[in-house]
Amino acid sequence: MTESRLDRPPRPDDIAPAPTAADRTAWARADRMARPTRLARLRERLLEADVDAYFGVRSENVRYLTGFILGDGEDRVAGSSGWFLVGSNEVVLFADSRYAIQAAREAPGARIEPVYGDLEKRWPELMASLGARRVAVEADHVSHGTWEKLAAAAPDVELVPAAGWVEAQRAVKEPAETVRIAAACSVADLALAALLPEIRVGVTERELAFRLEWLMRTGGADGLAFDVACLAGPEAALPHGSPGDRAVTRGQVLLFDFGAQIDGYRSDMTRTLFVGEPSARDLAIYELVAEAQASTIDGIAAAIRTGAALPSGRAADGLARAVINAAGHGGHFGHGTGHGIGLATHELPSLGRMATDEPLPSPTVFSVEPGVYLDGEMGVRIEDLVAIDVAAGRCIRLTNFPREVVVVDG
């Protein structure tokens, strides 16, 4: 399947506008209304596992369950602030003096408890207040050191490793969550469209990355989903490279991997542009990657359309990989095909060789981003976010920037 060229480069007004204040008010309300349900689902899981409470430290989880927001990277300086407990009747949120007022404001449903890096001292009393004898603990996020301190502080309280409980809930998206991811996609789409006329031979990766960030930040993004990657020519063979002071030259590919953040929800997209006319080899690689991407999305869409079972993350990955393997480039596609996205840039479900054989959840949002990387020469990746909803019979791309070959400074 050869994607056709655009008649003209995409323009900002091809794409939806940034969210309004009214949107934001509606989202805040939707979150407030959803939180009791989210907590109720977690409590069902506690009951199934025969535990009395859930102890969490992951910032996305505390935001999802309580409303308390730590900015990106802030968990590194917050200490125990933002750690939380969900018991059968109440939610306890820890906040030192720096965060106490904010916690009371953002998480009005929680009991705010002061803690200063000494949670273990308060642990026995807290467990007693929740009537907890068995506690599920976010074992993939709580450090071993903290686990040992809590275990020693209340030897009669059993700590039960829990992995992915809240994350599995977060993989299934509420409508107001998908809408925010879509809004973040729009901001990113728009920013790249606005950047296109500025891409010229001689401009550096770093300048373009910064400009793209600026366009997102002034275009309605609350922040970035992650640092913008802008990689020219052979650098595009590094799937997680960083922009440098390398100037763009004619005949190179130019890969942008970037995302915006709207109200905590993230987008993630990759486009590989051509600076001047592509070589036949580069064009063939591009078309191969585009075909692998379309094949994955089409396969999932067909399952939804026909009422067949949704493919697993592993099977979905296989759809892209089969196309690339058949072209002899299997060895040049080392990463997975995609990942869920929401409050975290990478979350469940995973679309990869090591993903589970469970069908994908629904409704959910994930990236589809196959790539082919020729070490030292070039790389191509095309990444869109896709929202699926089996009950609604829906499988749509949230990324609307064209996927056709785009030649800049031609």
Added chain:
Amino acid sequence: MTESRLDRPPRPDDIAPAPTAADRTAWARADRMARPTRLARLRERLLEADVDAYFGVRSENVRYLTGFILGDGEDRVAGSSGWFLVGSNEVVLFADSRYAIQAAREAPGARIEPVYGDLEKRWPELMASLGARRVAVEADHVSHGTWEKLAAAAPDVELVPAAGWVEAQRAVKEPAETVRIAAACSVADLALAALLPEIRVGVTERELAFRLEWLMRTGGADGLAFDVACLAGPEAALPHGSPGDRAVTRGQVLLFDFGAQIDGYRSDMTRTLFVGEPSARDLAIYELVAEAQASTIDGIAAAIRTGAALPSGRAADGLARAVINAAGHGGHFGHGTGHGIGLATHELPSLGRMATDEPLPSPTVFSVEPGVYLDGEMGVRIEDLVAIDVAAGRCIRLTNFPREVVVVDG
């Protein structure tokens, strides 16, 4: 001690310029030269603790020891990439296909090993290759889940919890580290000086925060140390609040807490400005905080000047707290007086009530940032970075923006 007013607002040309390309080349060389010493010091510690290897996951530590760089937040998507082992003769750095080329480039001294979220499968063989029977593990950063998997994978290899081993080394700064922190301070100083004429009644916290970020990013910063806090009036009582769409009004305090990043090294500063003439009460609070800050720095400087033992982090905190307690505001100063800074925004040494009684390390860099917060009314914090070097008889502020009362839009 009353700080005097400035005759005129500070201007960008009062402050040192941003670093040059030659500076950056010199820093890269200094790091390359220092890494063998850093590794040798860690190996001495391994020997003392009778362990054969060190297993780490913290991104600042892998950067410090090997040169491999994960951007802020990238550890959340990198999986096991960037995890590392230091054995007696070699360093092993884990990188999946996304990071393999980058790892080989940035950490030429390390053996790069592919790993795909299945480190436990490779653990027995890796331990054998390092001849390791006892391994120190970053227990405050390795999750309990990972610890359990590794322990089960090689039951004959003993895991020994290690906390703060590399962090204690990082607290003692090499000259090229302090220089980069100072450069980050200059960028931040300059940005706030350039922002001053733009601060007017009616502009929002969010606009000012974004503008200050822009000034740092275009003024030589590679990134921010953390999200800019700009908090007006009663919001300034939230020591870790976030800027909102609140417009600045006359008579308010306006608190900026922000920092730049240069080559991975961070700055951190806080200034509390007055929008229009301050009230007598607000001015008194400001002067109290300034006095508490000066008292701490003067106390440390006096110890260095007289050859007395350096105060402990707890004693240094006590210097600021005594001033604020004496004025009856002890209950309005909930956080610690300061923290070390370097590759992480918060690192050792800690200057707080719960800090150790060990003397401060030297040479080192830390913040001194007392504050007084009147809930619902206003808050004042003044934060500078201070570099000390006992051998050189040095105690200097790296933050050069004036600490005197600054009135904007007066």
